[in-house]
Amino acid sequence: MAGSRRSRPKYSAERTRALGLAAALVAANICFVLGASAEDKGQTQAPARDPVQGGLRPYTVVGDAIPISLTGAKGDAERGRAIVVNRQVGLCLLCHNGPFPDEKFQGTLAPDLKGSGARATEGQLRLRIVDASRLKADTIMPPYYRVDGLTRVAPAFQGKPILTAEQIEDVVAYLTTLRD
Numbered sequence: 001m002a003g004s005r006r007s008r009p010k011y012s013a014e015r016t017r018a019l020g021l022a023a024a025l026v027a028a029n030i031c032f033v034l035g036a037s038a039e040d041k042g043q044t045q046a047p048a049r050d051p052v053q054g055g056l057r058p059y060t061v062v063g064d065a066i067p068i069s070l071t072g073a074k075g076d077a078e079r080g081r082a083i084v085v086n087r088q089v090g091l092c093l094l095c096h097n098g099p100f101p102d103e104k105f106q107g108t109l110a111p112d113l114k115g116s117g118a119r120a121t122e123g124q125l126r127l128r129i130v131d132a133s134r135l136k137a138d139t140i141m142p143p144y145y146r147v148d149g150l151t152r153v154a155p156a157f158q159g160k161p162i163l164t165a166e167q168i169e170d171v172v173a174y175l176t177t178l179r180d
């Protein structure tokens with residue numbers, strides 16, 4: 001009809017909140033100063049921190065992977081799934097989608113998590129979660145287990161990784177179960 005206006009779609013509070021969190025995550029990623037180059041394919045040792053003091057546990061990057069568990073033990077896949085779908089902790093679904101039929105408003109900015117266990121080894125998944133910028137300097141994925149070289153970090157979060165070593169291992173354990 002001539003002269004009629006189209007009404008705007010109405011979004012639920014949950015979708016509006018999810019879109020706001022996604023925008024905040026993308027904006028925060030723009031502020032990251034990414035350090036290691038994609039050409040760094042050799043074996044390197046991450047800075048060691050005392051885990052008792054709340055710092056990072058040391059790990060070794062070999063090629064495109066961190067082959068040894070950050071904790072020395074396998075993670076729990078059930079806890080890992082809970083972290084992946086939790087919109088307060090891992091925030092994975094802001095950018096990724098996957099085999100989570102009950103979860104609404106999954107992201108499309110990053111690869112689908114479905115089949116991630118078939119596409120990558122445990123060590124490769126671990127490095128991508130710990131610090132994907134070691135593989136691709138301009139990645140939008142935040143480093144979940146890095147505290148150095150970041151900018152505009154809120155004072156309450158300075159010097160703290162997004163996920164603990166145990167949580168990283170739980171997420172890795174879950175992602176390796178996604179084979180289809």
